[in-house]
Amino acid sequence: MLISYDWLQELIQINKPAAEVAALLTGAGLEVEGLYPYERVKGGLQGIVIGEVLTCEKHPDADKLRLTTVDVGGETPKQIVCGAPNVAVGQKVVVATEGATLYPFTGEPFQIKKSKIRGAASEGMICAEDEIGLGESHAGIMVLDTDLPNGTPAAQYFNLQSDEIFEIGLTPNRADAASHLGVARDVQALLRVPYTLPNVDSFQINTTSRHISVEVLDSEACPRYAGLTISGVKVAESPEWLKHRLRAIGLSPINNVVDITNFVLHELGQPMHAFDADKITGDKIIVQKAKEGTKFVTLDGVERTLRSTDLMICNAEEPMVIAGVFGGKNSGVTSETTTIFLEAAYFQPASIRKSSQIHGIKTDSSFRFERGTDPDRVILALKRAALLVQEIAGGEVSSEIVDVYPQPVQPFTVKVSIARINQLIGQPIGQERIKEILTDLGISITEESETELALSVPPFKVDVQREADIVEEILRIYGYNNIALSPNLATSYLAKFPKPDPEVIKQSMGQMLAGAGYSEIITNSLTNSNYYEVAGGEPDASLVRIVNYNSADLDVLRQTLVFSGLEVLRHNMNRRQKDLKFYELGKVYVKAGDKYQEKTQLALFVTGNATAETWQQASQKATFHQLAGVVQNLFTKLTRDQMNVQPVEHRYIKNGVTYYRNEVPMVQMGLLNESITKKLDVKEPVWYAELNWDYLIRNYSNNLVAEELAKFPEVRRDLSLVIDKNITFEQIKTIAWRTERKLLQQLNVFDVYEGDKIEAGKKAYAMSFILQDKQQTLTDKVIDSTMNRLMQQFERQLGAVIRK
Template sequence: MLISFDWLKQLIAINKPATEVAALLTDSGLEVEGLETFEVIKGGLQGIVIGEVLTCEKHPDADKLRITTVNIGLEQPKQIVCGAANVAAGQKVVVATENAVLYPSGGESFQIKKSKIRGAVSEGMICAEDEIGIGTSHAGIIVLDTDLPNGTPAAEYFGLSSDTVFEIGLTPNRADAASHYGVARELQALTDAKVALPDVSVFNLSNTNRNIAIEIQDAAGCPRYAGLTISGVKVGESPEWLRNRLRAIGLSPINNVVDVTNYVLHELGQPLHAFDADKIAGNKIVVKRADEGAAFVTLDGVERKLRSTDLMICNADEPMVIAGVFGGKKSGVSEETVNIFLESAYFNPTSIRKSSQVHGLKTDSSFRFERGTDPNIVPYALKRAALLIQEVAGGEISSEITDVYPEPVQPFQISLSLSRVDKLIGQAIGRERIIEILTDLNIEIKEETETHLVLLVPPHKVDVTREADVIEEVLRIYGYNNIALKENIATSFLAKFPQPNPEELKQKISNLLTGSGFSEIITNSLTDSAYYEKGAEDKDETLARIVNYNSEELDVMRKTLVFSGLEVIRRNVNRKQKDLKLYELGKVYAKAGEKYKEQQKLALFVTGNTAAETWSQKSEKTTFHYLAGVVQNVLTKLARTDFTLQPLQHPYLSGGVNYQKNDVVLAQVGLLDAQVCKRIDVKEQVWYAELNWDYLVKNSKSQLVFEELAKFPEVRRDLSLVIDKGITFDQIKTIAQRTERKLLQDINVFDVYEGDKIEAGKKAYAISFTLLDKQQTLTDKVIDATMNRLMQQFEKQLGAVIRK
């Protein structure tokens, strides 16, 4: 919402700079998100002054140029070369001085610089209307009839002034502040200044030649509707002051009648609508609900299908306006309009909100009506608008104000406990100060006792309906910054830390895996005990057996997700689908003594190639590292990066690792044993990962940790280590992190070599180390010392040979 400071000062005599007013409003809850300067003419004629032509002579090298000397209020006159035919000595002219930026009408801006024109020095420019943006004429320079002294800013002569515009982030509950009057009321409570609305006492009836009746058929949707007629108006362009007021708050002027309705809307917060009175059939306004499915063409030329919930403003024959939202094409004011009917109403916010949403129409009127306007300002807004229309468009008021208001909207009656005010605010602010604030907010004190106040809150404060709301109003105006913080802060309520949501985590990981090319499978929890038992003598006592099973192939609860996943792979491979990436999140079951337990596991299966073969990419067989990378992505997504890699321990896997945190296994990755696959008749190589989902969900770290970007550059150094084949990268990483805790940011293997160029039983790792000091730029001395310490530890603890 945009608020003009100059406009605001017409409603409240506030003697404070714009920045201070912005701070006051922000502290009270009307957050000023920005301050902008509005200029009637772009640039505000900065650097352009009034001057006097002292001499004017023909340019020796150009017939159409004149060399002038101009007094612009300085000790020495300026020499200016001018091409205008009407320039002459003795004239008062408009001069653009050096470095001034001009914004010509319909052209691009340019800067005035000292230059030479045909060999003659020119120290400025004598301007025409179009060159400074105040008109379109280029017939010659502007010649002024003025006694103002030379050097006077041209903006002063033309009566140009700038305005400061507040951009306020209006919250939905502050409908009372959706206007200049609303903001002025807020400032009245924040300062000693008082609000004074424009005087409408001169409002006077000229005749009653054009009475238009009003009938409200839906009083629930329209509790109040008022109107009057003005005859003999002349629709045309608005005066400059009115156009500039609207431009300052981002509106485009349309015509003098519509501009007045927009002006009053933004001044008072009361939307108005001007009808062409000659198009109101039967001289009657009817407020009623629309017929379901009826066609209606709005002002933008779009035909819309009405709903039975739409409140309409109709004449005796047909609808004219979607009440409070948008006018109809046949009802609007045009250049041919001579007589107008001016509407001012109060509509039910819910009704307007529904129509606005259904038809996708968001207007300045609906914005206010759907949040709640002031029913008591309806007749004043009519008078204010009628007087302004007479001022800018002429005409006579040709009817009484017809005000249909069958059941007046009552103020909210609220009992306020003074002790409750002190308790919620956190300190005593005094009875007198509370009453003063309430009075400044136009909240009437109906009754007063030692402990309580009975208040009447005006209906324009739609968000103040309870005692707590009143206390919030008092606190806003008193000032949050004026509440002292105690040395020891205590609370009667301590919020629990949010527990991880299993469903949200499941969805997050499912999205990750699906995005990585995996397909989700859901398999039966019942399975065949033969998968677990090699023979009759080899009974697994930990199986959860079904007592009354219907099928011998479904006689136990599954103990692992391995076999049901292999069944899916077998079925797909038999149908020529050999490149598979599958995942399942399911429960496994086991018997422990006389009791049974269940656990949630996440299983990943990968077989065949990692991707289909294309012209630009060869297909590659799935490897351990591919699946391990997927598992680490899952753990990272769950914020579990605090693991170590340990030797694999799994009854069905080989050639893999355990991801562990202390003694807890987070995940296991490896190659499914060929004999296990053979039980399901799967001949393909299958890589398998199993994650401890219950533990991961319970211990998921949902909070994000943010860190300022480093101000100093990272440094990378590489080492080539020859080590025993049995040494893992995790061992190297652990040693490096223990040796250098401060500077080491990352460590990575970028090449591995095993071959005849190194001795048997050895392998070579090419490793990169990323170093960073967050306090200063790393020097070569510090880097070399760090790398030497790392090499010493690799040699000492791993028997590594450093290759140069």
């Protein structure tokens, strides 16, 4: 977005250099990405002055040249050879002095040098309009009517004030600043210098002879629509001042009426459109959604297919404009236009954004409408444009202002805590200063206490609707650089970190288990006390007994999920469903003395085949390691803690392990005892895991750690160890990690052998070791040394025999 400093000063008087204002705006969130000088005429007429022709004689050696002396304000006149037929004594002329660079209207720039023309010295150049870039005429030299003294810079005569242009990188949340008025509002808050709105007090309705009615059929997409007619308009070229304003911000002038709508857009931030009133069939404007598939030719000559979501400005017969986006080919003013209908509206941003994206059209109007304009500036903009049209293009206002605004857009109401403001800013800045900033920004204080402010935020601040937004507004005006840094390094967390939501974790866990082929079961918390007698006689005192008149069999609350899960397995197996994977997350209950304990467990059941029979492979029975792999994946989602692994000690499980953390059993898993499964008529082996869900949730930790990819390669070395059968992989792993913490990245068993080729009571492990140094490439010497230390520890602590 480009903002003219000269134009800005028409709205607010600033007694600071443009560079200083740029720094202030950047600090306030309007980042000035560039500050550029703008010259109405390229070169700014530097070195070009007003002179007076003192003498004019025929050149002795050229019939078409004149030999002149010109007073340019120096000690002595300059001799200049001139070829213009209209040069004469006593004229005030434009003179390019030696060293000046001229930028002609067409052609390349050139520098004026002292030279000889047909043998006569020439110390400058008397200029025509096109030679200095002021116009296209080359009929003769420019003859000025002025009393300015000789030597006066020509830029002064032509009123070529210099300007500086701010290039602002406007962020999406600052739609309120997408105009010179919007920037002026920020400058006003920063410098506490009042800005002034354009004066429209002279606006009046001259006649009501040309009324155009307005009907809004979609007030949600178009909350406000206003317009008026101006008759007797003469469409022509814009005056120089208006063209200068538009060119300064990168726009090309078109004609006086269109240029005025663009001028008001960039001055007040209100997009407008001027219709040729004679093309509004039926003298009626209808604002409505388009019919799906309607063909519409836009101003650029492209035929577009309208969607039912497109908001259109129509006459009584056909659409004329894609509202807020782009005009139709036959909707705009032309040189034959004599009566115009000026439109100013407020459109719902989402509606304009959708049409702009669907048709791939980005305009200055859509840029502002789709971010949010000011509904309270519609009438001001309309009157401002009407006055400018009358001043520049003539005519008279020939209708009342039609303003369709059934439900006025209300200000946002926000409550803010003074303590929260100070916390987010990082230091107290005083309640009076807070109120001062808010008031300067146009935010009204409706209620006030020592601890809280109730605020009314004007609709043009579309992105200021929460407490945090108010704090941002205060801080950007107060100044980020005014926040003192602590002398000590510290961090304060602005946001509260909520405890993990057990329901979210449960859902995530369920998705993971479902992906692994497990189905969820939900069983009754009431069960039969006889199950516990089967299990070896749980003391009666620990059972939570229930007086259940409906079913004498369901007389206790369950102490484990094992039996209810086995009942589900039996039910499915009796219906010839034998390959089963179930999980249940449920409550269990225990009585301890005169108190009752309620716990949550996660139980996993696996029985039958783990993989189905196919032409590629035979079916495979479920194994302990397949269940253990799922449990390991659950741990990855629930905790990052290291755990101790021991053989299982559970009254219902054998041939398994228990994972401990801080001596608390986290999971116990293995094969369910046959005595229990057979009693419940489950004839197949059942692998079972029981997780302490309450403890896992209390100690939930799933903070991912990101590391840079290692630059140096891994190295793999294999070992074959012959060890006693009672030695576990966990023991080997513990010794390995204790021996080598830095280089060892991973170890794995890829083959196990038990047979007649080795000693009875022994087993052979084939193991792989992955080594890596993240600082340098490993050498053979370091690798061999590391592996030797590992082998020595295996031999010493486990009595292992290394097979070489």
